[in-house]
Amino acid sequence: MIGYLIRRIPSAVLVLFATSVLAFVLPRLAPGDPATALAGPEATTVEIDAIRADLGLDRPLLTQYLDWLGHALRGDFATSYVTGRPVVDLIADRAGSTVQLAVLAGALMVVLGLGLGLAAGAVGRGRVRTGIDVLCTVLLAMPAFLSGLLLVLLLGIAVPILPVSGEVSLLDDPEIGIQYLILPALALALPQAAAVGRLLRSAMDQARREEYVRTAVAKGVPARQIVVRHVLRNSLSSSLVTLGIRFGEILGGAIVVEAVFARSGLGELAVTSVYQRDYVVLQALTLIAVGIAVLTQLLTEIGLAALDPRIRLGATT
Amino acid sequence: MNERGNPPPGRSAVTRRTILLGMAGLGAGTLLSGCRLAVAEARGDTGAGDGPRAGGTLMVAVNSDPAPAAAQSQLTTSMTWRRLVFETLSSYDDNGVPQPALATGWELGEGGRVVTIDLRRDVLLHSGRPMDARDVMYSLKRPAEPASGSQVRSIAALITDMTADDPWTVRVRLSRPAANLFDLFELASIIDHESGAGLADGSAVIGTGPFRWESWVPGSSLSMVRNPHYRVQGRPYLDRIQQTTIGDATALVTAVRGSRAQVAYGTAPLDAKGLSADGRFTVVPSAAAAYSVGITVTEAPFTDVRVRQAIGYAIDRERINSSVFAGYGEASSLWWTRRDPGWSEAQSRAYTFDPDRARALIEQAGAVGSEVVFDVRSILAVRSMAEIVRYDLENVGLRVRIQALDDVTFNQRLAAGKLSALWASAFGLADIGAVTFASSVPAFLPSRNASRFDSAEYRRLVDAALTADEPNRASSVRAIGSFIHEQAFDHCVVVAPLMTVQSRRLRDAGKTALGALRLDDAYLV
Numbered sequence: 060m061i062g063y064l065i066r067r068i069p070s071a072v073l074v075l076f077a078t079s080v081l082a083f084v085l086p087r088l089a090p091g092d093p094a095t096a097l098a099g100p101e102a103t104t105v106e107i108d109a110i111r112a113d114l115g116l117d118r119p120l121l122t123q124y125l126d127w128l129g130h131a132l133r134g135d136f137a138t139s140y141v142t143g144r145p146v147v148d149l150i151a152d153r154a155g156s157t158v159q160l161a162v163l164a165g166a167l168m169v170v171l172g173l174g175l176g177l178a179a180g181a182v183g184r185g186r187v188r189t190g191i192d193v194l195c196t197v198l199l200a201m202p203a204f205l206s207g208l209l210l211v212l213l214l215g216i217a218v219p220i221l222p223v224s225g226e227v228s229l230l231d232d233p234e235i236g237i238q239y240l241i242l243p244a245l246a247l248a249l250p251q252a253a254a255v256g257r258l259l260r261s262a263m264d265q266a267r268r269e270e271y272v273r274t275a276v277a278k279g280v281p282a283r284q285i286v287v288r289h290v291l292r293n294s295l296s297s298s299l300v301t302l303g304i305r306f307g308e309i310l311g312g313a314i315v316v317e318a319v320f321a322r323s324g325l326g327e328l329a330v331t332s333v334y335q336r337d338y339v340v341l342q343a344l345t346l347i348a349v350g351i352a353v354l355t356q357l358l359t360e361i362g363l364a365a366l367d368p369r370i371r372l373g374a375t376t
Numbered sequence: 377m378n379e380r381g382n383p384p385p386g387r388s389a390v391t392r393r394t395i396l397l398g399m400a401g402l403g404a405g406t407l408l409s410g411c412r413l414a415v416a417e418a419r420g421d422t423g424a425g426d427g428p429r430a431g432g433t434l435m436v437a438v439n440s441d442p443a444p445a446a447a448q449s450q451l452t453t454s455m456t457w458r459r460l461v462f463e464t465l466s467s468y469d470d471n472g473v474p475q476p477a478l479a480t481g482w483e484l485g486e487g488g489r490v491v492t493i494d495l496r497r498d499v500l501l502h503s504g505r506p507m508d509a510r511d512v513m514y515s516l517k518r519p520a521e522p523a524s525g526s527q528v529r530s531i532a533a534l535i536t537d538m539t540a541d542d543p544w545t546v547r548v549r550l551s552r553p554a555a556n557l558f559d560l561f562e563l564a565s566i567i568d569h570e571s572g573a574g575l576a577d578g579s580a581v582i583g584t585g586p587f588r589w590e591s592w593v594p595g596s597s598l599s600m601v602r603n604p605h606y607r608v609q610g611r612p613y614l615d616r617i618q619q620t621t622i623g624d625a626t627a628l629v630t631a632v633r634g635s636r637a638q639v640a641y642g643t644a645p646l647d648a649k650g651l652s653a654d655g656r657f658t659v660v661p662s663a664a665a666a667y668s669v670g671i672t673v674t675e676a677p678f679t680d681v682r683v684r685q686a687i688g689y690a691i692d693r694e695r696i697n698s699s700v701f702a703g704y705g706e707a708s709s710l711w712w713t714r715r716d717p718g719w720s721e722a723q724s725r726a727y728t729f730d731p732d733r734a735r736a737l738i739e740q741a742g743a744v745g746s747e748v749v750f751d752v753r754s755i756l757a758v759r760s761m762a763e764i765v766r767y768d769l770e771n772v773g774l775r776v777r778i779q780a781l782d783d784v785t786f787n788q789r790l791a792a793g794k795l796s797a798l799w800a801s802a803f804g805l806a807d808i809g810a811v812t813f814a815s816s817v818p819a820f821l822p823s824r825n826a827s828r829f830d831s832a833e834y835r836r837l838v839d840a841a842l843t844a845d846e847p848n849r850a851s852s853v854r855a856i857g858s859f860i861h862e863q864a865f866d867h868c869v870v871v872a873p874l875m876t877v878q879s880r881r882l883r884d885a886g887k888t889a890l891g892a893l894r895l896d897d898a899y900l901v
Contacts, residue, residue: 095791099449100787101816101818102525103824105522106529107791109523110522141594152596208626219634224637225636320627321437
């Protein structure tokens with residue numbers, strides 16, 4: 060296993076290196092730079108040039124890249140051009156908000172998705188099934204920003220029972236913090252839960268037609284037992300695979316939902332940094348995001364290799 | 377339990393599921409009844425308004441993240457805190473006359489080339505040290521630095537020498553008289569000279585204002601607390617001001633409607649109009665901006681002045697004011713407001729909607745069917761304005777292709793004079809007066825402007841206004857307005873204020889002449 064892991068490391072390092080180059084180059088291809096953003100709307104080119112020199116942005120690109128990479132390897136992601144604050148601090152300030160939102164949205168997606176799928180899949184047909192199908196279709200067609208706005212109108216303005224703007228950290232005040240989280244998490248989770256539910260329902264429909272289910276029915280096994288022990292258990296694997304993908308989409312959707320509910324998370328930081336051409340913040344965010352993806356991929360491969368010896372053996376040949 | 381799920385005869389209908397559901401419901405009910413509700417906490421206490429009351433935290437939602445380095449700039453990134461943390465030497469009254477603030481008086485000598493400023497002696501900085509001449513000299517010099525982003529940098533750059541006769545007297549020598557000197561005094565917040573470098577990252581933001589800068593989380597929030605040593609006894613009333621950055625226009629409105637904030641600064645005009653019908657809120661105009669259409673005079677067909685003038689007649693300003701700015705603005709051909717002594721009613725109506733005249737001018741110039749690229753700053757109001765302008769211009773015979781540019785790209789091209797043939801933008805200096813406007817905004821600079829309009833006469837007129845004495849100031853400003861109208865390298869469309877929506881719980885909130893938030897006397901009920 061250790062050998063398998065070691066063989067995976069070079070490709071991971073290569074991905075991270077390529078990412079660091081892309082993250083450095085791509086933002087610089089856009090017109091304008093942090094000096095223009097800092098100089099303000101009434102600046103002349105002479106003043107912008109002076110700020111550019113102060114920030115060291117007039118140095119050769121290779122020098123800037125190597126300088127940044129050297130510091131990044133030591134965990135120093137430089138100082139934001141626009142705010143003058145260490146990038147690590149800026150990201151740490153925002154990470155908690157996004158993590159709390161993503162984790163609760165992920166949990167809601169699992170619970171609601173499996174619940175909807177099970178409720179629809181457990182009954183062959185009928186009004187309940189039709190109702191859930193319609194609900195899933197509506198939710199699937201609804202982007203996160205729309206579900207967010209509808210929740211704001213319904214539970215924030217018409218019947219104001221939950222806060223619709225801002226945030227309180229769960230770590231600071233769990234009782235209030237959870238109330239600030241519910242609506243944005245629900246807005247994020249609903250479309251994804253519908254997708255998971257629809258997939259589970261399809262898998263259960265397919266499983267119902269399998270021989271072992273017919274045998275169980277013929278043997279007189281109670282319907283509930285057939286659903287839980289045979290149909291559901293054999294349908295869950297495909298849903299579990301999709302949960303990972305859907306969780307990635309939750310993180311993507313968080314950028315929009317953070318804007319709707321005025322939460323200061325990583326998505327909002329990324330968008331602001333793009334507008335202000337705050338290169339070093341974008342570089343750090345990109346590198347960290349890809350680093351997490353690489354780590355997740357490695358862990359997945361390790362897990363699969365541990366479960367399936369053929370992967371390990373295949374990898375050694 | 378039989379196959380249908382019904383209880384067997386003789387057994388109770390209360391199943392295990394019913395009991396569990398009942399217990400869950402009871403538990404949830406108990407939990408909720410003892411639970412603090414975030415909506416209730418955000419709403420806060422309300423009470424009758426019978427006079428000022430001390431204490432309380434004011435929640436302000438702002439559409440731009442505070443930038444401490446902009447402490448001496450007229451930008452949305454400083455409007456909501458600049459006058460709370462800092463004060464200035466003088467401040468304009470409603471008639472545009474400078475009144476003493478941190479200065480007790482001033483005296484002009486040598487034909488306006490030397491200014492002697494007397495300072496108050498009872499002012500403490502937030503650090504606890506008495507404010508003195510060193511802080512004033514540092515603060516008057518700082519706007520000249522590019523990193524300050526200040527619009528009065530051209531005035532600060534005139535300072536050739538500053539000396540302190542004593543800790544409370546500053547003598548400033550200028551390279552030439554400056555008609556707009558008090559614009560510098562109005563905008564140059566007095567900053568602690570010992571910690572001025574801390575403005576770059578917000579680690580030290582020390583002034584003399586009624587509130588002390590406590591903490592800033594970039595892109596998220598700013599906390600300010602009451603300055604107990606403020607020079608005005610008993611002020612301010614509020615204990616704390618908490619500002620939250622909300623860039624999304626809908627979320628900004630939601631914050632004030634949902635009682636998260638008592639003030640929403642920078643609300644979209646149409647949103648403000650909607651909230652004005654709600655008795656819980658008042659809508660207050662703030663700093664004014666001039667929304668204009670600029671023209672590159674070296675690009676065909678705008679090399680012909682008749683086509684440039686035709687643009688002015690083609691635009692339906694009143695429609696833009698009502699559709700985009702909900703009627704809060706003023707359709708005007710002048711880029712400055714009535715505050716400027718040189719403002720004139722006739723000049724503000726120099727170009728009125730006359731599509732027939734515009735069409736005729738374009739035909740005379742042989743420019744019918746010309747295709748022009750229209751660069752548009754990516755601000756909601758500017759984009760909306762540009763769509764109407766495009767319609768109007770196509771109506772008089774031009775073909776227009778809109779190109780939206782984000783702020784940074786637009787500013788870079790504006791500064792470098794590399795915008796397309798037409799462009800739409802907004803300039804936030806409308807309140808500051810024509811002289812500073814024409815000598816600070818890149819689109820109007822006499823030396824090298826974004827329109828690439830080069831004229832010895834224009835340079836002469838701006839120079840004359842910059843050095844004009846008081847009796848001649850109004851006429852010199854009118855001469856600039858008249859010349860730009862004639863040459864038509866820029867057309868003002870609407871002068872409109874930034875909109876602030878305030879809860880009626882907030883009383884006696886004010887603003888400076890330039891629209892910066894002022895809360896010395898404000899209190900919550």
